[in-house]
Amino acid sequence: MDNIEKLKIVKEAVKTYENFPKNGIIYKDIFGIFQNVTAMRAMNDLLIDHVNHMDVDVIVGLDSRGFLLGPLISVAINKPFVPIRKKGKLPGNVKRENYKLEYGEATFEIQIGSISGEKKVLIVDDLLATGGTMAAAIKLIKSIGADVVECLVIMELSSLNGRAKLGVPAYSLIQYD
Structure with a gap:
């Protein structure tokens, strides 16, 4: 099976789901995959x-769907996996980054010492929409001295132009307008 067929299956x-989580929203759910x-298997390939x-x-991997994708990639290419979690979910000393959501604010955390030195990082998540969450993760990773090589997502809502906020390359398997 070639990559075009695999992408079609994915x-x-x-x-x-229409009108989720609120009226007017069309929600694309990766859990069907x-x-x-x-x-x-096709997505993983x-x-x-x-x-x-x-x-x-x-x-x-970003909290929480990046936790499903990141370890698959990590094991396949023999590189360590590090989570970025929402505030209060990681033990030990953490570095924080606040960011804005559509309605309110949130905070990402990464364990201090989980990435040491000038490492090259691949960020994975399920979705790139407005780019705020991914941009916060990039800022957090840069604040600990690492470099983001790329942001990899399954789906991108390209009409929201979230990749413009990133300042690093982004790759999505599937794009929706």
């Missing part, structure tokens, strides 16, 4: 094919 497995072993020859030292 796209078809994404579930769509995880409920379909063929689609999950596409992700690994994309990163296999990248020069990265660490895979960082």
Whole structure:
């Protein structure tokens, strides 16, 4: 099966929910991919094919769906996985980054010492929308002295132009307007 066929299988497995989490929103759910072993295998193959020859030292997954994707990539390319979590979820000493949401603020944290030195980081998550969450993760990683090589997501809502906020390359398997 080639990558075009794999991508078609992944796209078809994404579930769509209208008016969730509120009226007027069309929600694209990656859990349909995880409920379909063929689609999950195809997604994994596409992700690994994309990163296999990248020069990265660490895979960082964003809370919470990045925790599903990051370890798959980490094991496949033999690089460590580090989580970025929401405030109060990580033990030990942490570095924090506040960021704005559509309605309010949130805080990301990373454990101090989990990435040491000038490491090259690949950030993974399920979705790139407005870019605020991903931009906060990039800022947090840079604040500990590491470099972000790329942001890798399954889906991108390209009409929201979130990648313009990132300042680093971004790659998405699927794009929606």
